[in-house]
Amino acid sequence: MEGQRELKETELPLTALKDGESGIITSIKTGQGRGLGGSWGFKRRLMDMGLTPRTKVTVVKSAPFHGPLEILVRGSRLVIGRGMAEKIFVEIEKE
Amino acid sequence: MTKRKLVIALAGNANVGKSLSGNVNVFVNRNGQWEVIQLKKLINDMFSSLPVVRIGETDCATSQDLSVVSLDLKTLRTKKAKVTHIFRHREQRKLVQLRTSSGRTLTATQDHNFIALKAGIPEVVDAEHLAVGDQLPIVEKLSFEQSEPVLDLGDYLSGKIRAKNRQYQFSNKFVTVHGKKIPRLIKFDDNITFSNVIWDEITEIAEVDADDDYVYDLVVEDYENFMLANGLFVHNSVIFNYLTGLHQHIGNWPGKTVERAEGTLHFKGHTIDIIDLPGIYSLSTYSLEELISRKYIAVEKPDMVINVIDASVLERNLFFTLQLIELGTPMIIALNQIDIAKRKGVEIDPEKLEKLLGIPVIPTVAIKGVGIYKLLEKAIEVVEKRGKTKPVEVKYGDEVEDGVAKIAKMVEGIQFWYPPRYVAVKLLEGDEEISREVKRIAPQIVLVAEKFATEIEKLHGHPCSTVITSERYEIAGGIAREAQKLVPPIKPPIEERLHTLTTNKILGYPIMAVSLLLMFYSVFAFGNYTSELLSNFFYGWQPLFESLFGTGMLGKLVWGGVVEGIIAGVTIALPYIAPFYLVLYFLEDSGYLSRIAFLMDNVMHKIGLHGKAFIPIMLGYGCNVPACLGCRIMETERERLLAAFVTTLVPCAARTVIILGLVGHFIGIQWALMLYVFDLLIIFFLGRLAFKTLPGEPTALIMEMPEYRAPHLSTILKQTWFRLQEFIKIAFPLIIVGSLAIKLAEVLGLLEPIAIVLSPVTVAWLGLPAVTGITLLFGVLRKELTLIVLATLLGTMNFPQVLTPVQMVVLTLVAMFYIPCIATIAALVREFGWKKALFITVFEIAFAISLGGVALRLLTLIA
Numbered sequence: 001m002e003g004q005r006e007l008k009e010t011e012l013p014l015t016a017l018k019d020g021e022s023g024i025i026t027s028i029k030t031g032q033g034r035g036l037g038g039s040w041g042f043k044r045r046l047m048d049m050g051l052t053p054r055t056k057v058t059v060v061k062s063a064p065f066h067g068p069l070e071i072l073v074r075g076s077r078l079v080i081g082r083g084m085a086e087k088i089f090v091e092i093e094k095e
Numbered sequence: 096m097t098k099r100k101l102v103i104a105l106a107g108n109a110n111v112g113k114s115l116s117g118n119v120n121v122f123v124n125r126n127g128q129w130e131v132i133q134l135k136k137l138i139n140d141m142f143s144s145l146p147v148v149r150i151g152e153t154d155c156a157t158s159q160d161l162s163v164v165s166l167d168l169k170t171l172r173t174k175k176a177k178v179t180h181i182f183r184h185r186e187q188r189k190l191v192q193l194r195t196s197s198g199r200t201l202t203a204t205q206d207h208n209f210i211a212l213k214a215g216i217p218e219v220v221d222a223e224h225l226a227v228g229d230q231l232p233i234v235e236k237l238s239f240e241q242s243e244p245v246l247d248l249g250d251y252l253s254g255k256i257r258a259k260n261r262q263y264q265f266s267n268k269f270v271t272v273h274g275k276k277i278p279r280l281i282k283f284d285d286n287i288t289f290s291n292v293i294w295d296e297i298t299e300i301a302e303v304d305a306d307d308d309y310v311y312d313l314v315v316e317d318y319e320n321f322m323l324a325n326g327l328f329v330h331n332s333v334i335f336n337y338l339t340g341l342h343q344h345i346g347n348w349p350g351k352t353v354e355r356a357e358g359t360l361h362f363k364g365h366t367i368d369i370i371d372l373p374g375i376y377s378l379s380t381y382s383l384e385e386l387i388s389r390k391y392i393a394v395e396k397p398d399m400v401i402n403v404i405d406a407s408v409l410e411r412n413l414f415f416t417l418q419l420i421e422l423g424t425p426m427i428i429a430l431n432q433i434d435i436a437k438r439k440g441v442e443i444d445p446e447k448l449e450k451l452l453g454i455p456v457i458p459t460v461a462i463k464g465v466g467i468y469k470l471l472e473k474a475i476e477v478v479e480k481r482g483k484t485k486p487v488e489v490k491y492g493d494e495v496e497d498g499v500a501k502i503a504k505m506v507e508g509i510q511f512w513y514p515p516r517y518v519a520v521k522l523l524e525g526d527e528e529i530s531r532e533v534k535r536i537a538p539q540i541v542l543v544a545e546k547f548a549t550e551i552e553k554l555h556g557h558p559c560s561t562v563i564t565s566e567r568y569e570i571a572g573g574i575a576r577e578a579q580k581l582v583p584p585i586k587p588p589i590e591e592r593l594h595t596l597t598t599n600k601i602l603g604y605p606i607m608a609v610s611l612l613l614m615f616y617s618v619f620a621f622g623n624y625t626s627e628l629l630s631n632f633f634y635g636w637q638p639l640f641e642s643l644f645g646t647g648m649l650g651k652l653v654w655g656g657v658v659e660g661i662i663a664g665v666t667i668a669l670p671y672i673a674p675f676y677l678v679l680y681f682l683e684d685s686g687y688l689s690r691i692a693f694l695m696d697n698v699m700h701k702i703g704l705h706g707k708a709f710i711p712i713m714l715g716y717g718c719n720v721p722a723c724l725g726c727r728i729m730e731t732e733r734e735r736l737l738a739a740f741v742t743t744l745v746p747c748a749a750r751t752v753i754i755l756g757l758v759g760h761f762i763g764i765q766w767a768l769m770l771y772v773f774d775l776l777i778i779f780f781l782g783r784l785a786f787k788t789l790p791g792e793p794t795a796l797i798m799e800m801p802e803y804r805a806p807h808l809s810t811i812l813k814q815t816w817f818r819l820q821e822f823i824k825i826a827f828p829l830i831i832v833g834s835l836a837i838k839l840a841e842v843l844g845l846l847e848p849i850a851i852v853l854s855p856v857t858v859a860w861l862g863l864p865a866v867t868g869i870t871l872l873f874g875v876l877r878k879e880l881t882l883i884v885l886a887t888l889l890g891t892m893n894f895p896q897v898l899t900p901v902q903m904v905v906l907t908l909v910a911m912f913y914i915p916c917i918a919t920i921a922a923l924v925r926e927f928g929w930k931k932a933l934f935i936t937v938f939e940i941a942f943a944i945s946l947g948g949v950a951l952r953l954l955t956l957i958a
Binding site: 028042047050061066070077080081083084 | 600692798
């Protein structure tokens with residue numbers, strides 16, 4: 001499964017991006033980790049919202065104290081919890 | 096004229112109200128007799144005797160035995176035509192007043208349709224497109240089949256024809272029209288034959304204010320128009336309602352649950368059922384949207400689907416459109432909110448989009464009624480020429496297509512209610528429902544699909560469902576990019592700056608704190624003042640009441656039980672709850688609540704909830720009842736329950752009265768504040784405990800961050816009214832029954848025995864006077880009664896004389912936690928069923944009593 005795939009060195013979780021930085025989604029980690037609603041199809045939800053592989057995501061802002069992230073994807077502004085964002089891996093876009 | 100009942104499903108919804116000012120006079124045949132009557136009076140009269148359906152801001156009834164004079168546009172002859180529906184709806188816009196060369200006037204909404212002679216041909220145009228010089232049809236004299244006389248409308252309306260005139264059969268009842276009394280009923284044979292239609296030129300068009308909250312209209316069978324008493328003909332109503340899903344759709348808060356709404360409209364001789372499927376914002380995931388939509392489409396088989404698309408987020412909306420296309424249902428697209436998209440800098444070429452999708456695309460601004468007429472015309476056209484539209488084929492990559500083709504071929508061999516290609520795609524995606532169903536009929540197909548899916552996964556390095564979703568998004572993106580042009584937004588940057596400021600890492604929190612404090616403060620200040628005013632007003636009637644019913648058993652029961660129950664409800668609902676909701680929905684509609692959820696997400700996670708849960712908790716400070724109902728914004732049952740449990744621990748307005756009135760007043764405000772902080776700690780502790788014990792996993796926050804916008808007043812009012820009604824329905828009956836029961840116990844002298852029965856708890860364990868047993872019982876009805884009844888029973892408001900400070904703190908603590916009040920219990924029952932409601936209640940009683948006892952012992956030790 002994807003969760004077991006080796007990550008490339010250039011791949012980072014979305015949470016590692018600074019405000020204003022963009023990345024291209026490479027994978028979304030699944031698995032029954034604690035507390036991420038894995039049983040509830042969170043990946044499906046992210047896909048539905050347009051967070052599919054090879055999609056560009058921009059982190060607009062992250063809330064303080066490990067709060068959620070505000071991101072820009074496919075022309076819409078979304079807020080996703082940090083736990084979820086940690087499971088989304090991106091490759092930073094080289095300008 | 097062909098008449099079919101059409102069923103159109105709508106993903107989203109729209110409104111248009113085309114109506115007339117209520118004070119125009121119409122010429123109608125009611126119960127077999129003709130009469131001239133004010134439109135407003137006619138419709139309001141009929142509403143009082145018919146079942147009225149309220150759809151959004153529109154009231155509608157199916158009329159019986161009502162006919163009008165219509166104009167057959169083909170022959171230009173007048174006909175008697177049946178009125179099928181009557182309407183009225185709220186209107187805040189300006190109206191248009193027309194004046195013709197003969198001096199006739201008419202007032203209608205701007206988008207009302209008229210029959211007018213344009214370049215010699217009668218056509219239907221809306222008021223906005225009428226110009227001075229256009230001609231409207233009028234009839235001056237009506238001829239009836241069997242009665243000789245021709246009725247001169249002018250003479251009749253001006254009162255020149257008298258009741259005694261034998262030529263016409265008038266009743267001796269009168270109606271006033273333009274200050275003139277004219278006979279009310281004309282007993283004609285009701286067949287109207289040829290009447291001479293002449294054309295009357297428009298000489299003046301003016302904008303006027305509405306003099307009534309409502310505008311009115313009729314729906315006429317076959318001819319779609321009707322004659323006013325002054326002889327002018329107007330086109331009838333096309334009401335495309337705000338369906339009940341309206342609030343959810345335009346509410347600036349993503350992720351609400353909606354129930355399916357239905358409405359019926361009449362258009363060009365068709366009866367059209369409109370089914371409102373979940374809108375774009377109603378469910379936070381397209382999978383769920385698709386699930387509901389496809390079930391409906393498969394089972395109910397609507398004649399057509401109107402897919403309402405939010406033009407400002409075209410790509411994401413097209414993703415859903417593509418899924419509808421795959422379902423193979425006839426559809427058209429309403430490209431909605433083109434105005435907002437434009438402000439965001441998104442310009443869409445509808446013709447190009449239409450070509451790319453192979454589906455008719457009609458640009459609309461539904462909230463203003465722009466484009467709706469065209470949309471319906473198009474919808475009917477598509478239904479009548481069934482199969483003529485050729486939607487684009489959704490083509491995936493080669494590997495996927497290969498699998499789809501082979502699986503689809505196998506599916507063709509079995510009887511299945513979805514198109515084979517669709518089933519094939521869904522099987523590859525691993526769709527649970529479809530896999531299950533297909534497995535029952537032909538398990539080998541599922542096995543083949545699984546094989547293909549594994550292969551595709553190997554090839555792409557992602558699960559097959561991810562591959563398909565990505566590819567579908569790519570197609571949507573490709574179409575969107577081609578059909579839209581991005582230009583610099585003309586949106587004022589103030590919205591953007593406001594967003595940046597209110598979500599600022601440092602400033603965001605103080606801004607939130609100040610906004611919320613301001614909100615609480617103003618609601619409480621207003622509530623206190625009004626509540627007192629109202630209760631003084633109501634209790635002012637007590638002497639009169641007592642003189643009527645006496646102060647005997649009956650009088651006591653009726654006043655103390657029923658009337659006081661109602662007073663209690665009113666003095667809470669109106670002063671506290673109504674303004675609370677108003678402010679809350681104001682925050683919601685403006686988009687600020689989403690920012691609060693963003694800021695508070697992290698804190699809420701500590702008790703296993705996410706940012707959205709902060710809203711019901713905040714609501715709880717006003718009243719627990721709406722707070723419990725407000726927990727519906729959470730996504731899963733588990734979170735709804737968790738959030739509801741936490742909100743019942745929040746000190747509501749009534750508990751605030753006790754905290755401030757007892758501890759704050761007699762011990763010191765710092766002690767009262769400490770109790771609040773203590774309450775927060777308890778909430779945190781119990782919330783975390785519940786979060787750990789409840790099975791299931793917490794969900795993370797995913798929501799769309801809506802743009803800030805000026806709140807939509809009527810939406811706010813509607814939501815407030817809706818919630819208030821809910822509160823009244825739940826709370827009032829219980830408060831009244833509860834009051835009655837306790838009053839009965841009092842009258843029968845059962846209170847003291849109850850106090851004695853409770854004394855092991857109240858006296859021995861909690862160290863309180865025995866009478867507190869009674870007061871706590873009253874507190875179940877309304878928490879602040881704890882204090883009021885205590886004063887009555889102890890015979891003093893000066894509590895330090897009868898209670899020690901420790902006793903006061905213990906009593907307040909118990910009152911804070913011991914049970915949600917009866918109305919809150921009702922709300923819990925409604926949302927979660929008896930079992931869970933009872934469990935929460937029993938748990939909180941046990942918890943409060945234990946806590947009180949421990950507090951007593953600890954405080955005594957310290958003191």
